[in-house]
Amino acid sequence: MEPSDDPLQAAESADNPASPSANPVPPSPQVSEAEPVQGSPTESATPTEVEAVSEAEPAPAPETAATAPDPVIASTVTIPAQENSTDAGGEWDLLVEKIKTWIDSKELGSVWSQAQLPLRLIGGLILFVIVSTVYSGILGTINKVPLAPGLLELTGVIWLLNYARCNLVRSSDRKRVINSIGSTWNKFVGR
Numbered sequence: 001m002e003p004s005d006d007p008l009q010a011a012e013s014a015d016n017p018a019s020p021s022a023n024p025v026p027p028s029p030q031v032s033e034a035e036p037v038q039g040s041p042t043e044s045a046t047p048t049e050v051e052a053v054s055e056a057e058p059a060p061a062p063e064t065a066a067t068a069p070d071p072v073i074a075s076t077v078t079i080p081a082q083e084n085s086t087d088a089g090g091e092w093d094l095l096v097e098k099i100k101t102w103i104d105s106k107e108l109g110s111v112w113s114q115a116q117l118p119l120r121l122i123g124g125l126i127l128f129v130i131v132s133t134v135y136s137g138i139l140g141t142i143n144k145v146p147l148a149p150g151l152l153e154l155t156g157v158i159w160l161l162n163y164a165r166c167n168l169v170r171s172s173d174r175k176r177v178i179n180s181i182g183s184t185w186n187k188f189v190g191r
Contacts (some may be wrong), residue, residue, distance in 0.1 A: 102108075142148045167173045 142152070167177050
């Protein structure tokens, strides 16, 4: 057998005798004095394998953090502890006091007038989301009924033809419909 540079093959060749026997016996694992912990990666490895792995791959050195101070933090503030304090958890009392002075300052009306438009927009957006969710649920349920979508479409076409027959055939009826739509639009935009 030729000598090998691989430590694993060298360990195997040391365990196997040079002369072949009639009944080959598998090499018995070497038992070390200290048993490895269950689940560890060295549990199935022999000591020579562990040494070979540790010599072949050195552990990477951890990167050291820069010792320069963070440019975002300009300064630090140290707050000393209060001595002889009888109040336990005085932060709540400070918060309640700040809220009471803010309410008593008579500026609540100006804050409400400033926040009225954004609050209305947020409320309208929430209402729109709720209504559209309910509406899409209703339409989805109707769509699952086998004949309902086709029947509703047919009903819409019949209504449109009836409306056109009653209101769009004569010139005077068309002018009345156009004036009605124009006045409704002017009421809507506030003219």
